[in-house]
Amino acid sequence: MAAQELPHVVIVGAGFGGMESAKRLAHTPVRITLIDRQNYHLFQPLLYQVAIAGLVPSQIAYPVRTIFRNQKNLTFQMGEVTRIDFDAHYVKMDGSVIAYDYLILAVGGQTNFFGLQSVERDAFQLKNIESAIATRNHLLEMFERASREADADKRRALLTFAVVGAGPTGVETAGALAELITHVLAKDYPQMDLKEVRVLLLEAGPHVMPSYPDGLRKATTGLLEKKHVDVMLNAKLMDYNGGRITLSDGKQIASHTLIWTAGVRAAELADQLGIQQAASSRVVTEATLQLPNHPEVFVIGDAAYFVNGNGQPLPMLATVAQQQAKAVVKNIRKMLMGEQPESFHYKDPGLLATIGRNAAVARIWGLSFSGFIAWAIWVVLHIYRLIGFRNRLVVLINWAWDYFFYESQVRLITKE
Numbered sequence: 001m002a003a004q005e006l007p008h009v010v011i012v013g014a015g016f017g018g019m020e021s022a023k024r025l026a027h028t029p030v031r032i033t034l035i036d037r038q039n040y041h042l043f044q045p046l047l048y049q050v051a052i053a054g055l056v057p058s059q060i061a062y063p064v065r066t067i068f069r070n071q072k073n074l075t076f077q078m079g080e081v082t083r084i085d086f087d088a089h090y091v092k093m094d095g096s097v098i099a100y101d102y103l104i105l106a107v108g109g110q111t112n113f114f115g116l117q118s119v120e121r122d123a124f125q126l127k128n129i130e131s132a133i134a135t136r137n138h139l140l141e142m143f144e145r146a147s148r149e150a151d152a153d154k155r156r157a158l159l160t161f162a163v164v165g166a167g168p169t170g171v172e173t174a175g176a177l178a179e180l181i182t183h184v185l186a187k188d189y190p191q192m193d194l195k196e197v198r199v200l201l202l203e204a205g206p207h208v209m210p211s212y213p214d215g216l217r218k219a220t221t222g223l224l225e226k227k228h229v230d231v232m233l234n235a236k237l238m239d240y241n242g243g244r245i246t247l248s249d250g251k252q253i254a255s256h257t258l259i260w261t262a263g264v265r266a267a268e269l270a271d272q273l274g275i276q277q278a279a280s281s282r283v284v285t286e287a288t289l290q291l292p293n294h295p296e297v298f299v300i301g302d303a304a305y306f307v308n309g310n311g312q313p314l315p316m317l318a319t320v321a322q323q324q325a326k327a328v329v330k331n332i333r334k335m336l337m338g339e340q341p342e343s344f345h346y347k348d349p350g351l352l353a354t355i356g357r358n359a360a361v362a363r364i365w366g367l368s369f370s371g372f373i374a375w376a377i378w379v380v381l382h383i384y385r386l387i388g389f390r391n392r393l394v395v396l397i398n399w400a401w402d403y404f405f406y407e408s409q410v411r412l413i414t415k416e
């Protein structure tokens, strides 16, 4: 069959789900068009490292065209998909129209501010390279401003850093930030009294790491305390104006930095499609990951609302997106052969989160680890999962350097 006659699979999103789908379709008799509004794949789990000046963006992002250079059945198009006509089978991207036989929607998520407009306006978030760099610039600038501020109250407000949301991203960010301050910035600002610096981790619920088992929650709290992170539980944020945090019990905290890690929802495109959405605006799928009434359309990853065996929706994790990608590719192959697609079943690979240098919590193969062993597992896994040999090597060298010398290498304040 001529290449042009092969079934056309369009994949929207070159994140974890889209990339995995595209790679796994390499030897299937289809043509693939992979679309993303960015020309790179971003390893989001390490975004907080960019925000705390530990890594530079090019170490956690990789150009899509380079990744697929040798995959002959794939074309990449950079652009934003704004509309999909499910009846006529085409997607609309920046004015052009691309027809599909099969469509994989892997558009991921975006920060959920739960309608808190003041927070959306004044808080920092970790969702893309731009937001991570803005956070890094701001953190470093707070130290610069504090270093020349004579008023003690104003200085303390500049040096109070609040992270909101004690899930894995918030815990990782708070732990790494505390370490950056005590081990690195302390050396850059020797005249500063570190007792004035506070890293707060605010959590609306009664626990850190709500989805983790109790033992690991306790270990996490202990590790955070060791790093001098001030964990505040049952602390529900009501308002933030760029200088003051207001909690639901009326308590106010003077702070010029609020990093919001308390929520994710499906990407905006999900709202434009006129299809059923559930919690966090995620698109409801069939057990086979197909869109109801549109068997040629699959939705995966953060954008998909898929209820697990325990009645709960699957979490927004890279591992979920990758396993779903694998299942969708298998189903497309089955459909090409005239067979029925199969239901998706998630295999939980465990839990893993780091809390600064030398400390992490993990639950793997039913066993819980904390401290150095968990951190070593975290380092190996994250380096292994980065795309590109050069990135792996450079990040390994970076982390080894930090490990031995407590020295973060990219403390640059850059103008946007």
Ligand SMILES: Cc1cc2nc3c(=O)[nH]c(=O)nc-3n(C[C@H](O)[C@H](O)[C@H](O)COP(=O)(O)OP(=O)(O)OC[C@H]3O[C@@H](n4cnc5c(N)ncnc54)[C@H](O)[C@@H]3O)c2cc1C
Pocket: 012, 013, 014, 015, 016, 017, 018, 035, 036, 037, 038, 041, 042, 044, 045, 046, 047, 048, 079, 080, 081, 082, 106, 107, 108, 109, 126, 127, 168, 169, 267, 268, 269, 300, 301, 302, 303, 316, 317, 318, 319, 320, 321, 352
């Ligand atoms: C700070 C942070 C830390 C995290 N840590 C972990 C972790 O430790 N472990 C873990 O398993 N998961 C972690 N996650 C979650 C993980 O990154 C996501 O679950 C995963 O990226 C979801 O994969 P996806 O393919 O659904 O979407 P994504 O990887 O987000 O990819 C979506 C892609 O779609 C593109 N896109 C969106 N809309 C459009 C459009 N309209 N047109 C064109 N392109 C579009 C985007 O540019 C993006 O490239 C973390 C996430 C964040 C933000």
